[in-house]
Amino acid sequence: MTNVFKPIRPKKISEEIVTQIKVLISEGQLKPGERVPSERELAALLGVSRPSVREAIMVLEAMGLVESRQGGGTFVRSLTESTLADPLTSLVEKNPRMLHHLAEVRMGLETWSAYLAAQRATDEEIETLRKLVAEMERQAEDGGWDAEIDTRFHYAITTATHNTIQLHVLNTIQGLFHTTIMVALTEFYQKEGYIKMLLEHHRTIMERIAARDPDGARQAMAEHLELVRDKMQQLESDNQLLS
Amino acid sequence: MTNVFKPIRPKKISEEIVTQIKVLISEGQLKPGERVPSERELAALLGVSRPSVREAIMVLEAMGLVESRQGGGTFVRSLTESTLADPLTSLVEKNPRMLHHLAEVRMGLETWSAYLAAQRATDEEIETLRKLVAEMERQAEDGGWDAEIDTRFHYAITTATHNTIQLHVLNTIQGLFHTTIMVALTEFYQKEGYIKMLLEHHRTIMERIAARDPDGARQAMAEHLELVRDKMQQLESDNQLLS
DNA sequence: GCTAAAAACTGGTCATACCAATATTCCAGG
DNA sequence: CCTGGAATATTGGTATGACCAGTTTTTAGC
Numbered sequence: 001m002t003n004v005f006k007p008i009r010p011k012k013i014s015e016e017i018v019t020q021i022k023v024l025i026s027e028g029q030l031k032p033g034e035r036v037p038s039e040r041e042l043a044a045l046l047g048v049s050r051p052s053v054r055e056a057i058m059v060l061e062a063m064g065l066v067e068s069r070q071g072g073g074t075f076v077r078s079l080t081e082s083t084l085a086d087p088l089t090s091l092v093e094k095n096p097r098m099l100h101h102l103a104e105v106r107m108g109l110e111t112w113s114a115y116l117a118a119q120r121a122t123d124e125e126i127e128t129l130r131k132l133v134a135e136m137e138r139q140a141e142d143g144g145w146d147a148e149i150d151t152r153f154h155y156a157i158t159t160a161t162h163n164t165i166q167l168h169v170l171n172t173i174q175g176l177f178h179t180t181i182m183v184a185l186t187e188f189y190q191k192e193g194y195i196k197m198l199l200e201h202h203r204t205i206m207e208r209i210a211a212r213d214p215d216g217a218r219q220a221m222a223e224h225l226e227l228v229r230d231k232m233q234q235l236e237s238d239n240q241l242l243s
Numbered sequence: 244m245t246n247v248f249k250p251i252r253p254k255k256i257s258e259e260i261v262t263q264i265k266v267l268i269s270e271g272q273l274k275p276g277e278r279v280p281s282e283r284e285l286a287a288l289l290g291v292s293r294p295s296v297r298e299a300i301m302v303l304e305a306m307g308l309v310e311s312r313q314g315g316g317t318f319v320r321s322l323t324e325s326t327l328a329d330p331l332t333s334l335v336e337k338n339p340r341m342l343h344h345l346a347e348v349r350m351g352l353e354t355w356s357a358y359l360a361a362q363r364a365t366d367e368e369i370e371t372l373r374k375l376v377a378e379m380e381r382q383a384e385d386g387g388w389d390a391e392i393d394t395r396f397h398y399a400i401t402t403a404t405h406n407t408i409q410l411h412v413l414n415t416i417q418g419l420f421h422t423t424i425m426v427a428l429t430e431f432y433q434k435e436g437y438i439k440m441l442l443e444h445h446r447t448i449m450e451r452i453a454a455r456d457p458d459g460a461r462q463a464m465a466e467h468l469e470l471v472r473d474k475m476q477q478l479e480s481d482n483q484l485l486s
Numbered sequence: 487g488c489t490a491a492a493a494a495c496t497g498g499t500c501a502t503a504c505c506a507a508t509a510t511t512c513c514a515g516g
Numbered sequence: 517c518c519t520g521g522a523a524t525a526t527t528g529g530t531a532t533g534a535c536c537a538g539t540t541t542t543t544a545g546c
Binding site: 316 | 495496497498
Binding site: 014051054055058059061062063086087088090091094095097098101102104105107108109111112113115116163164165166168169172173 | 257265266268269294297298301302304305306307308320322323325326327330331334341344345347348350351352354355356358359406407408409411412416
């Protein structure tokens, strides 16, 4: 008996205006680069006050749909990249210190995944992990490191928890991580010759899971991610030197 | 050689307010669920007019960082609410078996919180935990168990991690948990006389954190949540008999 | 002590005025 | 006729102030 009733909330009239203008833009009646009627004009047309129109336009501007210039007017932007990022992303991108927090949360989730996976992984799933490690070894011999394989390895572990929600949550965090720093991190690995160590880490994690040793798997995962965290911090301070 | 010159734009003061509040949220000075000062108050604090504050809040609301209710106030949302809670809610509602998964994810997050809190909790935060346990003891003497105090205890631990993202993620999961099963679980406790055991659990967790013993704190939290998980499973099978 | 009325916030809307930046118009000088 | 620049109109940005409509808190009465 949860949430049977919808949360009745009086819709603000500024929201109504927002949806109307969004429709106009998506229908092409307001084309990119075109001028939106002035705030006073809109207020008159819609029969509302200017502040209401103004709030609507602020929201549209925050969504990246329009752009206002004082004295100039309000213009429709190309909606090629008008996707409003989710709250977490917008904060992490702006504040590098958040990356450290993010890495830490990921650490908690992944160690937990390793722990659960060691309890429940099927033989088939363990075999998948084994193959991924073998693939890593093959690439490592050439001095290469494929972030794609790395990601698939961690994903496979969480799959082996047989917990849909864990998979979903970790996937969300992992996605953020990937879009923000993964690339730089991979380059860093290759340059600094950490590949052997990384390979060893992954092999140990795989073996602890295969041995059905939850605590060992968690420990191995923790050590691996501690390295990642430290290197990331190093990357951060390097970047600060540039700016 | 494009865009050598930056587009000179006079920064709107509402944008300035937006960034200020974003910083407060990302630094954890404004925690999820907390009230942000009223519009009039903010206007006075910042020395600007209310419309400016209002526009800033509209933008923040559009970004999903805060939520305003007329007459109520403006509240900080969990950053992961839109990305995690909504999809997960639909999952859990369709498949009650998911509750078990949800409890397990919470277990992973909370054990991690306990681990981190034992490393970083300030003396003041430890004192808060101690007071909460004392309050539990007082109520337990009358054979009562207050879910509110329980929740605040766990919340305080995650606050002591000093990790904003961990706080937001756990808050989202916790919220899901609360709306689905928390009430039934509390009744269950009271009937079955588990209160003494619960009290002991919480005291141990608090003591391990106070002793700066990360592994011990994690272990204590794990044992506590294992009990919760088992009792929940018991509840589920009972409910199945009814349906 | 508990309940219900009332008072005090708080966000939502509106009206108005003025400022600052930009567009537009228009006129004088080439 | 064109051209440059000043005067003018338009537009978004900010500030006051007022009132309404829900919430929350306090208070008064039973």
